[in-house]
Amino acid sequence: MHRQPFLLAAFSFAILAIGARGVGASGPYVYHLTDLGIATGESASYAYGINSSGQSVGYSQDATMMMNPAPPVFQASSPNGLFTPAAANLGAGYGYAINNSGQATGFDGNNQYHAVRIAPGQSVGSAGTDLGTLGGSLSQGYGINASGQVAGWAYTAGGAQIAFRTSATGLVSDPGTSLGTFSGGNTSFARGINASGQTVGYGTTAGNFRNAFRTSATGVLSGPGADLGVLAGRTDSDAYGINASGQVAGVSFASSMMGGPSPHAFRTSATGDLTDAAADLGTLPGDMYSFAYAINDTGWVVGDSGGHSMLQDGTTMYDLSTLMDASGTGWQLQPMRGINNSDQIVGSAYSQADGLYHAVRLDLVSSPEPSSCVAACVAGAGLLFRRRRVK
Numbered sequence: 565m566h567r568q569p570f571l572l573a574a575f576s577f578a579i580l581a582i583g584a585r586g587v588g589a590s591g592p593y594v595y596h597l598t599d600l601g602i603a604t605g606e607s608a609s610y611a612y613g614i615n616s617s618g619q620s621v622g623y624s625q626d627a628t629m630m631m632n633p634a635p636p637v638f639q640a641s642s643p644n645g646l647f648t649p650a651a652a653n654l655g656a657g658y659g660y661a662i663n664n665s666g667q668a669t670g671f672d673g674n675n676q677y678h679a680v681r682i683a684p685g686q687s688v689g690s691a692g693t694d695l696g697t698l699g700g701s702l703s704q705g706y707g708i709n710a711s712g713q714v715a716g717w718a719y720t721a722g723g724a725q726i727a728f729r730t731s732a733t734g735l736v737s738d739p740g741t742s743l744g745t746f747s748g749g750n751t752s753f754a755r756g757i758n759a760s761g762q763t764v765g766y767g768t769t770a771g772n773f774r775n776a777f778r779t780s781a782t783g784v785l786s787g788p789g790a791d792l793g794v795l796a797g798r799t800d801s802d803a804y805g806i807n808a809s810g811q812v813a814g815v816s817f818a819s820s821m822m823g824g825p826s827p828h829a830f831r832t833s834a835t836g837d838l839t840d841a842a843a844d845l846g847t848l849p850g851d852m853y854s855f856a857y858a859i860n861d862t863g864w865v866v867g868d869s870g871g872h873s874m875l876q877d878g879t880t881m882y883d884l885s886t887l888m889d890a891s892g893t894g895w896q897l898q899p900m901r902g903i904n905n906s907d908q909i910v911g912s913a914y915s916q917a918d919g920l921y922h923a924v925r926l927d928l929v930s931s932p933e934p935s936s937c938v939a940a941c942v943a944g945a946g947l948l949f950r951r952r953r954v955k
Contacts (some may be wrong), residue, residue, distance in 0.1 A: 573642070574646075574676055576891055580767075583930070588889050589850050589886065589888060589889055589930075590686070590886045590887075591882050591886055591887045592931065592932045593875075593877075593882070593928060593930065593931050593932075594887060594888075594889050594928070594929050594930035594931075595884065595887050595888050595889065595890075595892075595897060595909070595927065595928055595929065596889050596890040596891045596926070596927045596929045597888060597892050597913070597924055597925075597926055598645040598646075598742065598774040598924060598925045598926075598927065599915075599922050599923075599924055600620060600622075600910075600922065600923040600924060600925055600955060601646045601647045601648035601649075601923070602624050602647065602653075602922060602923075603624035603639060603647060603648070603653055603675050603919065605626075605629075605635040605636060605638060606624035606625055606626055606628055606636075607625075607628050607920055607921055608624065608625055608626075608627035608628045608774055608912075608921040608922075609622060609623065609624040609625075609639070609647055609742050609912070609921070609923040610622045610623060610625075610901075610903065610911070610912045610921065610923050611622075611902065611910035611911055611923035612657070612659065612660045612661065612866055612901045612902055612906055612910070613648075613660060613661040613668075613858075613901070613902040613910065613911065614661045614662070614763050614902045614903070614904045614909070614910045614925065615662045615663060615664045615666070615904060616905060616906065616924070617643040617644070617664065618641075618643045618644035618645075618904070618906075618908055619640060619641055619642065619643055619644075619645070619666060619669045619901075620639075620640070620641045620645075620647070620658065620660040620668070620910050620923065620925055621639065621640045621641075621661060621662040621789070621805055621816075622637055622639055622647070622657050622659050622660075622664075622910070622923050623636050623637060623638055623657065623658045623670070624639055624647060624667065624923075625637070625717055626636045626718065627920075631898065632652070635656040635673050635674070636656060636657060636658055636673045637654075637655070637656065637657075638653075638654040638655055638657035638659045638664060638668075638672075638673070638680075638682070638687075639652050639653060639654065640652060640654055640666070640668045640682070640686050641658060641921075642929075643659070644739065644759065644925075645793060646685045647840050648814060648924055652949065653687075654668070654682055654686075654687040654688055655672070655673075655674075655687040655688030655689055656672060656673035656688055656883045657670055657671060657672040657673040657674070657680065657688045658670045658671055658676050659742070660704075660705065660706050660707075661705070661706060661708045661756075662708065663708050663710050663712070663733060664681075664710055665710070665712075666683070666684040666717045667681060667682065667684070667708055667712050668681075668682045668708065669681055669682070669705035669706070669707070669708040669714045669716070670704070670705055671703065671704040671705060671716075672688045672689070672694070673688070673912065674689065674807055675770040676694075677701075677702045678694050678695060678696060678697060678702070679693055679695040679696075679704050679705035679714060679716050679718065679736055680693045680694060680695060681693060681705065681708065681712060681714050681813050683694075683729075683936070684747075684893050684951065691915065695714060695730060695736045695737075695896065696717060696736045696737035696895070697718045697736055697737060697891075697906050698718040698719065698720045698726055698728060698736060698737065698741070698742055699719070699720050699721035699737070700718060700719025700721055700722075700723060700724075700879055700886045701718050701719055702718065702719050702919040703716060703717065703718030703719070703736050703821065704716045704717055704718070705729070705766075706754065706755045706756065707755060707756040707757040707763070708757065709753065709757045709758060709759050709761065710759045711732040711759070712732040712733060713729060713730055713732050713757055713761055714728075714730045714732060714736075714757075715729045715730075715755070715756060715763045715765070716728060716736075716754055716755075717752070717753045717754060717765075717790075718736050720742075722751060724751065725741050725751045725752070725753065726743065726745065726752050727742075727743040727744075727752035727753055727754035727763070727767070727785070728741040728742055728743060728748055728754065729741060729743055729754065729757060729761065729779075730745075730822050733895070734914070740832065742784075743763060743784045743785050744784045744786055744791075745767050745768065745785055745786070745950060746767045746768065746770075746775065746785050746786065746791060747767050747786060748770025748771075748882045749767050749768065749769050749770065749772075749785075749898075750768060750784055751766035751911055752765065752766070752767035752768070752777070753765045753766055753767075755803060755804050755805070756803070756804060756805045756806045757804075758807060758808055758879040759808055760781045760808075761780075761781035761782060762778055762779060762780060762781055762806055762810055763777075763778070763806075764776065764778050764779075764803035764805065764812050764814070765777060765803055766784045766800075766803060767791075773794075773799050773800050773819060773931045774800040774801060774802055774805075775791050775792065775794065775800070776791075776792040776793075776794075776801040776802055776803035776812065776816070776838065776853075777790045777791060777795065777803065778790060778792055778806065778810065778827060778832075785857065787836065789835075789837075791813065791833060791837075792807070792837040792838050792841050793837045793842065794816045794829055794838055794842070794860050794907060795830060795838050795844050796815035796825075796826040796839075797818065797824070797826075798816040798817055798818050798824075798825060798827075798876070799815050799817075799818050799819045799820075800816065800817050800818070800819055801814060801815065801816040801817070801823075801830070802814050802815055802816075802856045804855075804856060804857045804858065804867075805857065805858045805859045805865075806858070806859065807859050807860060807863065808861045809834040809861065809863045809882070809945075810835060811831060811833060811834055811859055812830075812831070812832045812859070812861055813829070813830065813831050813832075813855060813856035813857070813859035813865045813929075814829070814830055814855075814856055815828065815829055815830065815843075815854070815855040816817070816828055816838055817828050819836070825852040826847075826852050826853040827854065827855060828844050828845065828846060828847065828853070828854055828876075829845040829846075829847075829854040829855055829856035829861065829865065829867055829868075829869070829932050830843045830844055830845060830856060830862065831843060831856060831865055831876070840940075845865065845876055845881060846881065847869045847870060848869040848872055848881055848882075848883055849880070849902070850870070850871060851870025851871075851872065852870055852871045853868075853869070853870060854867065854868060854869040854870070854874065854881075855868040855869075856944075857865045857878070857899065857900070857901050857902075858900070858901060858902045859903070860890040860903045860904060860905050861905050862878065862902055862905065863878045864876065864877050864878065864907060864938060865903075866884075866899075866900040866901070866902070866903045866909055866911070867892060867899055867900070868899035869881065872884075872885065872897075873885060873897035873898060873899050873900050874899070875887070875909070879949060880939040882898065883928065884909070885897050888926075889929065894915065894916045894917055895913040895914065895915060895916070895924070896913060896914040896916070897911070897913045897924075898911055898912045898913055898914065899911060899919070900902045900926070906928070907928040907931075908925060908926065908927055908928065908937055909924075909926040910924065910925050910926070911923075912924060916951055
């Protein structure tokens, strides 16, 4: 006599759980888009990094191509916050990475273009934020780890572009920060750094090709195993991100695109290089090329596949635009640039409403695990029903 209400409740729960996956998503994950906004006086914004609390970093700029554009605004949000509050505006500059303490790096935009390390409560130009150079005119910060070490590149007095890694509180100009070059090369560029200090980027070789590198925690490009090589058939590679275990993400390509293989995203193992067959991530079906721009500690990668914003979850590559709930309506996702360990993703998207590019954050609202939960709940309901019948 009491079976129907009980079963109805069980199946209603299952349907509600499935419905929570969202409208429009066609893959195993569902993401929700949040517009981070654009700073007042600017006409575009871009997000490049996100930390464990959901703080996003990037910049807003005047994209109108006017003769006297407004200076760019270095931006860092509050946890899961936006770029529009005044507190998110850290002065003229470009933001590229943020650690879990809220320290951010990038470079200033006050016609000096020096790498900066900005702590919570500081802004571009605050005392101690300018990290200096390797003796030349410019420097830029692209990665920052938990302790505050910054990685990037700077000009030397002789005009060479060289990768650097600072100490946790030190400057680019301090002794021992230069990561040098590969043997026979003359240029290097660092893009990322993990908690141990392993640093990634690219260096030129004797043949003037680019090769991705991963240094040891205290090593340089000339150190053993730093050169990660290239994917099969390619001549060049570039590393963009590294996770806690040492997995590296980036792209490998052929210098001559005429008849050569197309650029492919890669992800190495923790100690491996690009010669490993599994390093090549391929592309989305029908796409000609792919790039990987960021990686989290579980090995999820975000980037670009044939102009589509892509997510690779360790086994499968997805077009992020097919994983959006209704919040994605009216937006054209651009290649994403950052991902944290909660699988929150940041980058930019084109708004069909105002015709501008906006920094956005994508929050994971559903994954395959809830489906398993639904099945378990229904199975559990059935088991309880059977027990009630026995009684």
